[in-house]
Amino acid sequence: MTTNLRNAVLVAGAIAAVAGCAGTGSSPEQSAAWDREAQEVMARSFRDQGIATVDRLKQDEVMAACSTHGQHIDDELRERIQAAAQADIKWPSDGNYLGDWKEGEKLAQSGRGMTWSDKADAPNGGNCYNCHRITKKEISYGTIGPSLYQYGKLHGNTETTQKYVWGKIWNPNAYTACTNMPRFGAHGILDEKQIRHLVALLLDPKSPVNAE
Template sequence: MKPITLALAGVLGFATPLAWAGNADLDAKFKELVDRSFKTTGIAQKERMIQLDFQKLCSALEAGEKVDPKKIEELRQAQEQTIRWPSDGKFLGNWKEGEKIAQSGRGLTWTDNPDTVNGGGCYNCHQMDQKELSYGNIGPSLSGYGKLRGNSEEVLKYAWRQIWNSKSFNLCSSMPRFGDAGILTEQQIKDVMGYLFDPESPVNKNHK
């Protein structure tokens, strides 16, 4: 075990994720340990090491713990309440700016300056453009996203909600909470939406 792992194990007494999630004393000790052992550098906040309630539950599920389905649904509904729709009612922005955001993995690391503009890093998990040579496959291909689905209000709202906080659909989704966690601004999300839906975007124009 690495030193930090040993330190955490000593504080937590090798508690299981579910036991930890329901133990306020262990929570307090862990937060105290993080506060004492780590420091915020640049825009990488040490508070990001503290799991939120739904993250604790998902860790418990990953560890094979039995979790009450009602609790899962309760936390999913709480995440659904975080959704914020476009302030001006417009879902689509500039697809060219959206492409830049989707292809940028910058932001939120200790080497970034506070004024660093965050990227979406969409390429890490999705194929966006069929002409791309390298892309991740953790998530489904998004090639032809708008071309295949159209741009009805229902489809636009689904995509917006997925980007803003995918946990509102699937509590343990691997997709970041781009809007809810403040990773991307409202305008950036609009631009990514433009990249997904605009007919002239490579996402749709290069789809065959």
């Protein structure tokens, strides 16, 4: 995930930690007071700088629900989140899911973007290696998400798989509510062309993802 997203996770974690403490035998009034205090701490601790503005602290409905419930959401809420996310997916305008895997590899290895020192029109990276293993040659990679090595060999390169990978990158909550994976397309982190390149990285037989 990009730097701003890591910061958002830390912020959400701090708020959730306070809310969690509030949930252990405390009254609703005390819980509300702790929630207000957490929000005030966040407001005092951050300021606008460059393109990084404090409006990033505002949680949308999904973020708020996931901060409160985590992976312990009930089936009704899970289905509602996933259905809304599925409806939110913007499919490729020309119907083509695959781009250039070489460009996708550059994106996957780039963690740049959306920090106070970046320009608003500068392209963001996907920072995929920070959560996933991507290629055989990598010796340093994150394990928050599953390994993506040999993804195309394991899942094939059918239109159904291409559509799934596209949707997963665009808004992963469509398939797993409250996942740790960023909503790259829905939040405008990556554009349609970039997502197309990442789909190719995962599925193109010539990609290093699918190398022996």
